[in-house]
Amino acid sequence: MKFIKVKNYEQMSRQAANIISAQVIIKPDSVLGLATGSTPIGTYKQLIKWCQKGDVDFSEVTSVNLDEYVGLDIENDQSYRYFMNTNFFDSINIKKENTYVPNGKADNLEEECANYDAFIKSIGGIDLQLLGIGLDGHIGFNEPADCFEKNTHVVDLHESTIKANARFFESVDDVPKKAVTMGMVSIMQAKKILLIANGKNKEEILNKALFGPITPEIPASILQLHPDITVIFSEE
Numbered sequence: 001m002k003f004i005k006v007k008n009y010e011q012m013s014r015q016a017a018n019i020i021s022a023q024v025i026i027k028p029d030s031v032l033g034l035a036t037g038s039t040p041i042g043t044y045k046q047l048i049k050w051c052q053k054g055d056v057d058f059s060e061v062t063s064v065n066l067d068e069y070v071g072l073d074i075e076n077d078q079s080y081r082y083f084m085n086t087n088f089f090d091s092i093n094i095k096k097e098n099t100y101v102p103n104g105k106a107d108n109l110e111e112e113c114a115n116y117d118a119f120i121k122s123i124g125g126i127d128l129q130l131l132g133i134g135l136d137g138h139i140g141f142n143e144p145a146d147c148f149e150k151n152t153h154v155v156d157l158h159e160s161t162i163k164a165n166a167r168f169f170e171s172v173d174d175v176p177k178k179a180v181t182m183g184m185v186s187i188m189q190a191k192k193i194l195l196i197a198n199g200k201n202k203e204e205i206l207n208k209a210l211f212g213p214i215t216p217e218i219p220a221s222i223l224q225l226h227p228d229i230t231v232i233f234s235e236e
Ligand code: PGA
Pocket: 036, 037, 038, 039, 040, 132, 133, 134, 135, 138, 139, 140
């Protein structure tokens, strides 16, 4: 594991954007696994700048996102599809049809989950997976549980996740209670993983996840088994 500690959010974002750019420059048709949340917004902003200057080209990239709320329309400004479009895809030269986010409004969610995994496999898996980490140690929406969930699945969000995400909704009651999330197989089979975390409040869970026992009670702890993971942490 490569652990990089930086001073602030801006440095974390630049370093993460550097790693993602390098990936796309070396392999223009990379499959990028992407994440939502407040942590990656700065990384996306930096990548947008470089793309608009012509320094990085996303025209051959395919992206697969980690997760989506169940029941939100894609036009809903809290859906993760909307987040990705407005924070990243609309401002770079990626082909929208090559961007994939699980469909949380699918009639048959189980089929949607199975298809998502099959699709990722069919395009050769993920080259670089970007991850944030939740305060409870979740990655994607893989919440603490008795076992690691292997496949893309529907998950009941934990109370702490609902509370943490309430800041984006009018009230805590508006936060969806379920989500579709990529499981551990697609994440762990990514050729490279880039985990970014920002803020003093993430330090304790990050230490537990990266240096404590590997347990499904801290889903991110499984990342210790990945052969090529870079972690960038900013404590400010
Ligand atoms: P955050 O969320 O980036 O908004 O802190 C991270 C996560 O829950 O995975």
